[in-house]
Amino acid sequence: MAQSLDSLAEELTCSICLGLFNTPVTIPCGHNFCGECLELAWEACKLGEYRCPQCMCPFPSKPDLRKNTLLNNLVIQLQSLQLKPQEPEPVLLNVVKEDPCYSDGVLCDSCMALPAARTCLTCMASFCQEHLRPHLESPAFIHHLLKQPLRDLHARKCQEHEKLLDQYCREHLCCICCYCLANQSSATPAPYSRAKWRGREISATSCSH
Template structure:
């Protein structure tokens, strides 16, 4: 009988603290796995004991025991090609780093305007799994998150006041901008994009018209050149015959 094949994702054997393949894996009460050293160091630096991945809180520090079965599986998979995460997902100069990574930082895939932090793919998972975090506002990685906060209320700038032409938060919308013409940022962005598109189309049309006129001018110049050359040549021949006649006449 053919041996069954098991297809697994490398993420299933990755520690969400160090983001490397699990070493001395331990399973905590919520069911998530970590390197023994990683979770030990993580809890040593905190007065509360919660899961770094799902954020479940434990009233007392859980006892840690190595997951022998998982450890053997990882050992066997390493022999068949399981390796550390590829270097390309580590943050390089110019990238937005994951704020939750310890040690070597991974590249962030999203920034959260609610948490005011950026997360790599692994540390972003709680935003998709935890009900309280699913409502957070996720955007493309942004290293200037604080600039997206209202200085007065420290809330996300989620609206645009067309009356005052400024970005505002929801608190601003209900207070000093009450009664003003306001729209959501996405609506304003789409409107600006349409205006920009119309402006660009107008510029392209004018450039095409100028290019067309330039080609017509060049064609006219070429036609004039070709039309005038025979006349010039005839004139030169007539002048030559005239000069020759006067030179031979006594």
């Protein structure tokens, strides 16, 4: 919405004063200016020389300046919209696809009272809308992965290192965390869903380190 208003304001800007049109007029070449701005520009020119201040198109005589009511009405509408308070659009950074394991009953790990709005797979915690704000507003959290609130977050943690199980170990046929990866030469990066292998689900606890 704000971007659309900015684009409209640019179209309704006088190229002389660089402000919104004030009593806009249109000259024969098709360009528009504030009536007063154009009169002042022509007064500063040589006597009897009238040109468009934008494209420098010459006119044999001073054009008859009439108010462009359409542009004037557009300026009035734009100004009324700019005065209205604009609700900020919610922006979610690095939100991954919804997961079938999400639940509306997950509580915020910060206040332990309000329902969680997102789960951060980097922090390994869930946050309500208020406590999620740093993730949405601070550049420090720009690379954190946000997901729909997860009720099985504990099952996605490595029991030894408390990190996300985001790697797959071909030797033990289970998911491991980045710390486990340092000790497993046969581990390869894979989504958590790779824990389902050969038609059976392998739990995180089945992987010996």
